[in-house]
Amino acid sequence: METVREPADPACDVFLTGTVFLDIIFTGLDSAPVRGTESWARGMGSSPGGVANMATALARLGLRTSLAAAFGDDHYGEYCWDALAQGEGIDLSLSRTVEGWHSPVTVSMAYEGERTMVSHGHEAPRPDGDATVRPPLARAAVASLAPGRAEEWVARAARDGAKVFADVGWDDTGRWDLTGLTDLEHCEAFLPNAAEAMRYTRTDCPRAAARALAEKVRYAVVTLGAEGAYAVDGATGETAEVPAIRVEALDPTGAGDVFVAGFVTGTLADWPLADRLAFAGLTAALSVQEFGGSLSAPTWAEIAAWWQRVQHDGRQDPEPLRARYAFLEGLLPAPARPWPPRRAVPTIGFRAAVP
Numbered sequence: 001m002e003t004v005r006e007p008a009d010p011a012c013d014v015f016l017t018g019t020v021f022l023d024i025i026f027t028g029l030d031s032a033p034v035r036g037t038e039s040w041a042r043g044m045g046s047s048p049g050g051v052a053n054m055a056t057a058l059a060r061l062g063l064r065t066s067l068a069a070a071f072g073d074d075h076y077g078e079y080c081w082d083a084l085a086q087g088e089g090i091d092l093s094l095s096r097t098v099e100g101w102h103s104p105v106t107v108s109m110a111y112e113g114e115r116t117m118v119s120h121g122h123e124a125p126r127p128d129g130d131a132t133v134r135p136p137l138a139r140a141a142v143a144s145l146a147p148g149r150a151e152e153w154v155a156r157a158a159r160d161g162a163k164v165f166a167d168v169g170w171d172d173t174g175r176w177d178l179t180g181l182t183d184l185e186h187c188e189a190f191l192p193n194a195a196e197a198m199r200y201t202r203t204d205c206p207r208a209a210a211r212a213l214a215e216k217v218r219y220a221v222v223t224l225g226a227e228g229a230y231a232v233d234g235a236t237g238e239t240a241e242v243p244a245i246r247v248e249a250l251d252p253t254g255a256g257d258v259f260v261a262g263f264v265t266g267t268l269a270d271w272p273l274a275d276r277l278a279f280a281g282l283t284a285a286l287s288v289q290e291f292g293g294s295l296s297a298p299t300w301a302e303i304a305a306w307w308q309r310v311q312h313d314g315r316q317d318p319e320p321l322r323a324r325y326a327f328l329e330g331l332l333p334a335p336a337r338p339w340p341p342r343r344a345v346p347t348i349g350f351r352a353a354v355p
Contacts, residue, residue: 010137012091013063014264015157017133018051018144020069020084021106021119022076025292025344027251029111041109043250045291045344048080049106053254053293054142057261057283059088060299060341063268068094068133070124072103079348083295087342094136098124108293110251138162140264143187147171147180158186165189165264167256168196176200178216189219189267191260197222206230207241221263221277223256229277240274242324245285254293259284261297275327282306282325292344299341304332 005013028042048056051069058065067090071077077097084090104121133153135141141157145168158164164187176199184190190213192200197209197220206222207230213220214234221231228243262283266276283298286306290296298306307328310321 012066012136012138014058014140015066015135015138016142017068020052020080021050021104023047023049023106025108027110046348047292047295047344048083049293053257055090056088056294057258057297059090060297061265066091066136071097072101073097073099074102076103108253113249145181145183150182154183154186163188167191184216187217190217191221193223231273231277240277242277242281247285247289249288251291252288255284255288258287258297278324295342295344
């Protein structure tokens, strides 16, 4: 699928910045690790993580993606750089390799549909001179908001015409003060999960929370876990709700990032709100069936293969999915896959290509 662009659009579709981790993911655990015992996992994968999850998901959906990040000058950093630049075609011209700095690492253990993570890393040394992130002209930018922290680049990107999409992490302070998310004023869309949205708005219903957030941003999107997602267009009052697609999840790492990438794609293409939600949910559902946060993100060819399969799947009634995803019919390429996308593998140093 060729992403919709106008002649006057900037060369970059989406800009983002953040920390790249080397993710090591264990799957196939029957239960959480128990203190004093050794647990064996039936599956393992390694892949770039952190902000790389979002960058890869965007690039695999055909968006020209620019990432500003620091990379260690160790083997992990070299692998992550190659996987993103050569493997995914992500523009790293604003990124840098930091001499003597080791790559941050996250170990993720997936079990019972959830995950537990342990991370280690140090903040990258700042470069000499002006360390301010200077985003390129872009159609969109993706930011991760944090209480009490304003990022100058977010305001700059918005002033330059980018639509800013934002998510948020758990507020460890426990204050859940919406006014503390100062960069929200620059955002086109805000995409928290239900627990975060309700705490920030002091509501006891995720749909009420979305309506309250729509007073702050154009699009308030609240993810509802197994129930799907709910969105409000603050400009028109339109609402949309789409149920989740039932899949057997292998690893949920990065699913939220893939969801945001799907919503960004649909927004830049100016799809109806319900179609954006449905597409975001679909891409996230496909991602959790593979290892890892970044290399599990689906390509358009895989979305096309899913669309072909679901229409002839005798194990379930295909009509609801056909009706909800009929908009894909005119967008998708032929389901043939001339080359498979990279996937997470147990190690990062095979000397020969891994099939």
